[in-house]
Amino acid sequence: MPPRRARSERVTLLDVAHVLGISAITVSRALREPGKVSEPLRAKILCQVERMGYVPDLAARALASRHNGIIGVLAPALTNHAFLGIMSGIEERLRDTDLRIQYANTNHDPDQEYRQVKLFLSQHPAGILLTGLQDQRVSDLLARAPCPVVQIVDINLMPSGIAVGINHREAAETATRHLLACGYHRIGLIGGSRDLRAQRRHEGYAVAMQEAGLYDPGLVVTEHKQTSVQLGCDLFKRLLATAPDVDAVFCQNDDLALGALFEAQRAGLRVPEDFGICGYNDLEFATCAEPRLTTIRVPRFEMGYRSADLLVRAINDECLPRRVVELSFSLIQRGSTRPIA
Amino acid sequence: MPPRRARSERVTLLDVAHVLGISAITVSRALREPGKVSEPLRAKILCQVERMGYVPDLAARALASRHNGIIGVLAPALTNHAFLGIMSGIEERLRDTDLRIQYANTNHDPDQEYRQVKLFLSQHPAGILLTGLQDQRVSDLLARAPCPVVQIVDINLMPSGIAVGINHREAAETATRHLLACGYHRIGLIGGSRDLRAQRRHEGYAVAMQEAGLYDPGLVVTEHKQTSVQLGCDLFKRLLATAPDVDAVFCQNDDLALGALFEAQRAGLRVPEDFGICGYNDLEFATCAEPRLTTIRVPRFEMGYRSADLLVRAINDECLPRRVVELSFSLIQRGSTRPIA
DNA sequence: CTGTTAGCGCTTTCAA
């Protein structure tokens, strides 16, 4: 690493201690273990700390105590709308703890995932929370991690460590069966990234269609890209070109569904009369689109909250009642699919 | 901080050095300053490092060298779509450097902003990048920060340090003038949070309307909330109730505009014939909505890239040609406003 | 090019 600018004078624990004529460790204890310092002394210390603007040095603390009190959260795409709810849940659970959160982005890239996990680990984190694990090297790294690790995963992956899971395959089956029940027959699938959760959704769709004897690979259009409304438009146009008789579509994410909706409108298709659309995730806008989107709701806030909760318990060395918690999804019927006859 | 689980045996620099019968500092140098170690020795070291699975301890490094090589990025809302482009720009610029990125969320809350900045600072970051600074205490803290700090701000705030800025007021004026030029007269404003950038946009709208002699406070509907499509629906309904003769709306963000569009469709208004909508930010979906959204494009990728670039230069102690870089916006005319006669 | 020494600021352990 190249040289960086010098640090300005930092107020240390020792500085505070000297002024008060006591030892550094007592100041340290006053800050971290209030019970172990007499009340009057503690008040004086706190007051002086405030006056001198002392801020603990986390690097030193981490080096000496083996953890820095930070939870590292790793996500494939921080700006994915679906991550918002998870993030809120995590932050809610950690609000009144002494743990702080830091995020890192993997951009769905296994190499970046590996690098970021190493980066977190090399800072002595209190714990690590990750969504969308992809890389085997990372699993190996985490298996030997010196801190607790919690994953948010697809339940079918049989997570080995502590995890909060969703059954994406079953959810996709439910969505597809719903479209069938609405009377649609030529039901397409459009999807983005081929990550594990997306693959499960694809499987669920295929199972339901095969059961109905209606599966046709020509109805599946995917592209390995971050999902977006724009991608939804593109994939929908391709689907329409490939299979002009398609009469409904299951979209692997609500933003794809919104794109499909716009494109259907441009193509002059009436939704839901001529054409049914079912999304996934129940993102914020699903409830106010015109028509409103039928979709699968995944309890994202709860996923975040529960996973953070498991992590906090593991950090505090509590024994966990269950190491894998499965949460359930639900189908939300709205205006983008026909009422069931 | 409560006790946390013990760390498993960590491989240290000294372990590697012992095995090779050399000193720790040489291993350290081989890793950080390749030029200062002979090639054959360096190869041996790197090989051994790999074999033993040595991972540098960032806490120790930070403590000894005064920075940990991490850029802390602070945002008011990581999951805001508008932040995506900025994030991409930052990551692109930092891709081939030895600097890594970590994000934190302030949730538009000055207290959280203050806490997070302190948290970053207490880890000896190489630099700090922040968007949407709100709190005076934070400014004070950063003025004395031991590392470079770059802000992404509104240009009218006359940023004192290093900054990349946008003139939000002028952008909003441009948007409003465009609606006027399209022949709309009763132009409303809907807006979310009252943060500084939002305030500038409000001002720009007011200036343009006053110039035209058409300003009416009854046409302004805002609510201090994170913007969303849903909020766009709500605010639009309120606007329509307050001022039934409104014939266009300038929305402070594209998600609000999308909500307004949906609600206008539900109200049976034809866009753009009966009603004009102009958004802000040119978010991903603006280009594919039906009709496509007229909006203000802000060079978010470039904002991220340039700000990260300034930061890297400052970290390397280069003198900067300009400490404040102003980037320009542009009006993107699409289908949600009438063609200019 | 390589090594020695001396901390960085904090907390652990043990003692008073």
Added chain:
DNA sequence: TTGAAAGCGCTAACAG
């Protein structure tokens, strides 16, 4: 309840 000593793992500064 308070303190002294030792060191966490690494790198800056200076020698050789």
